[in-house]
Amino acid sequence: MSQGFNTRAVHAGQEPDGTTGAVVVPLYQTSTFAQDGIGVLRNGYEYGRGTNPTRDSLQTQLAALEGAGHAFSFASGLAAEDALIRAALAPRDHIVLGNDVYGGTYRLINKVLSGWGISNSAVDMSDQDAVRAAVAAGGPEGKTRMIWVETPSNPMMKITDIAALAQIARDAGAVLVVDNTFASPYLQNPLALGADVVVHSTTKYIGGHSDASGGAVVLNDTELAEKIGFVQFAVGAVSAPMEAWLTTRGLKTLGVRMDRHCENAQHIAEWLLTRPEVERVLYPGLPDHPGHELAARQMRKFGGMISVQLTGGEAAARSVAEATRVFTLAESLGGVESLMNYPAEMTHASVKGTALAVPENLIRLSVGIEDLEDLLADLAQALDGI
Ligand SMILES: *Cc1c(COP(=O)(O)O)cnc(C)c1O
Numbered sequence: 025m026s027q028g029f030n031t032r033a034v035h036a037g038q039e040p041d042g043t044t045g046a047v048v049v050p051l052y053q054t055s056t057f058a059q060d061g062i063g064v065l066r067n068g069y070e071y072g073r074g075t076n077p078t079r080d081s082l083q084t085q086l087a088a089l090e091g092a093g094h095a096f097s098f099a100s101g102l103a104a105e106d107a108l109i110r111a112a113l114a115p116r117d118h119i120v121l122g123n124d125v126y127g128g129t130y131r132l133i134n135k136v137l138s139g140w141g142i143s144n145s146a147v148d149m150s151d152q153d154a155v156r157a158a159v160a161a162g163g164p165e166g167k168t169r170m171i172w173v174e175t176p177s178n179p180m181m182k183i184t185d186i187a188a189l190a191q192i193a194r195d196a197g198a199v200l201v202v203d204n205t206f207a208s209p210y211l212q213n214p215l216a217l218g219a220d221v222v223v224h225s226t227t228k229y230i231g232g233h234s235d236a237s238g239g240a241v242v243l244n245d246t247e248l249a250e251k252i253g254f255v256q257f258a259v260g261a262v263s264a265p266m267e268a269w270l271t272t273r274g275l276k277t278l279g280v281r282m283d284r285h286c287e288n289a290q291h292i293a294e295w296l297l298t299r300p301e302v303e304r305v306l307y308p309g310l311p312d313h314p315g316h317e318l319a320a321r322q323m324r325k326f327g328g329m330i331s332v333q334l335t336g337g338e339a340a341a342r343s344v345a346e347a348t349r350v351f352t353l354a355e356s357l358g359g360v361e362s363l364m365n366y367p368a369e370m371t372h373a374s375v376k377g378t379a380l381a382v383p384e385n386l387i388r389l390s391v392g393i394e395d396l397e398d399l400l401a402d403l404a405q406a407l408d409g410i
Pocket residue numbers: 100101102103126128129174178203205206224225226227228237238239
């Protein structure tokens with residue numbers, strides 16, 4: 025990791041094409057590769073589900089940006105998570121996960137992988153005693169083999185101490201997985217803090233333009249990496265060439281985009297505090313956020329995501345969510361355009377009625393890279409209209 029982040033983002037895995045000198049790695053939109061004799065491959069390329077040069081370039085870029093030895097890219101964040109869990113665990117193993125993980129992650133583990141014999145318990149990851157107790161308790165049939173955390177978490181923006189969790193995981197012989205989607209590798213590198221595996225929904229900040237779905241698993245452990253590579257090939261939830269190409273294109277500008285996301289978000293969070301319609305602003309860049317000091321230690325900046333609780337309850341939250349015009353009402357996050365989300369009915373509808381349910385007066389903003397004045401004016405008119 026001798027070069028700076030932005031240099032790696034632009035150049036890692038992006039050598040000019042060997043045949044033509046094309047400066048940008050081409051979109052190898054092909055499902056198979058000609059053989060020069062039976063089993064005589066050119067540069068190892070055989071079949072698209074196995075390997076593709078466009079996907080390889082993205083995987084090299086992702087590994088370089090997390091400071092890792094291995095990266096695997098998938099068709100979605102959840103496909104990446106599924107492959108990781110199937111590769112790392114076996115039936116009867118137990119996962120301890122944050123009680124505010126992404127709703128789709130909880131659904132995957134609790135509704136799909138439970139049928140494969142994986143049990144789970146959800147705890148407050150910022151409470152280290154609770155984590156230790158849940159890890160020690162294990163599952164009904166087996167030991168805790170994995171700890172899963174998101175920091176900052178979605179949508180409550182809780183910050184968890186990655187290095188402390190890594191110690192708990194090491195003591196228990198479990199694998200610590202950090203979902204680094206919200207921070208992106210520009211703001212936080214969990215492997216350097218002691219985590220074993222990083223997962224990303226590259227659909228979000230890494231792709232950055234809301235035009236490609238994808239996911240990634242990034243790690244150093246070669247033995248586990250081989251297992252993940254096998255599941256990736258054997259199951260085939262790989263990123264398609266076009267998606268990989270778009271994601272690489274987006275990832276090159278992650279640093280410059282993220283600087284702007286963070287700058288806009290900090291201003292908006294401070295401005296929201298001045299509004300009487302606002303009960304609470306959840307943004308780690310605010311000094312009174314409970315995770316502020318920890319975030320300042322383990323992240324480079326505070327990110328582009330803000331959650332807001334409104335004094336007017338559910339009705340006010342719904343009203344604001346539907347009234348913005350520059351902020352588009354949509355699921356997802358991390359794109360150049362600002363997005364508005366009402367988690368209780370949108371991104372977190374899958375955890376409604378469970379312990380992971382989110383407050384009904386909460387809206388979540390993914391702050392884009394537009395001009396700050398336009399974003400503030402848009403939020404002001406939406407709040408005025410409650
Ligand atoms: C979106 C998201 C996922 C799932 O990724 P997909 O690409 O939608 O499958 C996982 N974790 C977090 C934090 C997310 O925001």
